[in-house]
Amino acid sequence: MLRLSIGNDKWTDEFETQIEELDITDLWTLQVNENNLENGGLKFERETFGSFRCSYCRHHWSSSVIHIRFLITLDRPCKRGIVNMKIAKQSCKMCNCGVMEKPQISDENIKIMIKNLVLKINRTFYEKEKDGRHLRSINYYNEPKGPHDKDHCEDCQEGHSYLEEPWYQDVSHHKETKSQQGLSTALTVAGVTVGLGALALACMAFSNPKNSSKK
Known part of the structure; x- marks a missing residue:
């Protein structure tokens, strides 16, 4: 009321x-x-x-x-x-x-x-x-x-x-906003890291093809 x-x-x-x-x-x-x-x-x-x-x-x-x-x-x-x-x-x-x-x-x-x-x-x-x-x-x-x-x-x-x-x-809202911003940054960095790792594995597979089977 x-x-x-x-x-x-x-x-x-x-x-x-x-x-x-x-x-x-x-x-x-x-x-x-x-x-x-x-x-x-x-x-x-x-x-x-x-x-x-x-x-x-x-x-x-x-x-x-x-x-x-x-x-x-x-x-x-x-x-x-x-x-x-x-x-x-x-x-x-x-x-x-x-x-x-x-x-x-x-x-x-x-x-x-x-x-x-x-x-x-x-x-x-x-x-x-x-x-x-x-x-x-x-x-x-x-x-x-x-x-x-x-x-x-x-x-x-x-x-x-x-x-x-x-x-x-209020202060808690201010801290919560900063925390959310920090979490977003961490997720972005993690995504970039995973992407780079996948790219490296693809390059290794391309440069080292499997040997053909022996007759």
Whole structure:
């Protein structure tokens, strides 16, 4: 069953759960902002899937490009870290009322976004998990991906652009792909070896014909 969240508690609760798993002594908090983020700190930007419902005409739509921005700061002397987060809203293009609606994002995709955030924190501030891979959000919607509607996106209207870091399904998938590639190479080499052996035997048979039978 697909569980959707629209409030901020799920984000903060999930962040507290995952950040506590790190072997660190700094205290970290996540704050979800409705307004623009201030300058300063480490910027981390991602995109995820979600859905919207217009509060005016009740039109429902899904989006594969929901912008999420994080601004990360760590006060090392005070051993306190703060993450300010903003989720971009979208407006309805059916009634064009102009009201910016909050997205509904699945619990699983919230976990994925927070996992990517915690990985970024761990890698940047504590120099750990150098080989960690960012995960891609899950698309629960069967609608085909179309071009992003920039005219009805809050962040696009404010002039924000995104350059995401490369994503990977997970480490095990990455290793499995490499393993399959290695197996394919080994089979190719084995096939070439067998072919060369057969060719050598054929040449030997041709150069040493059997002696004719004695009368």
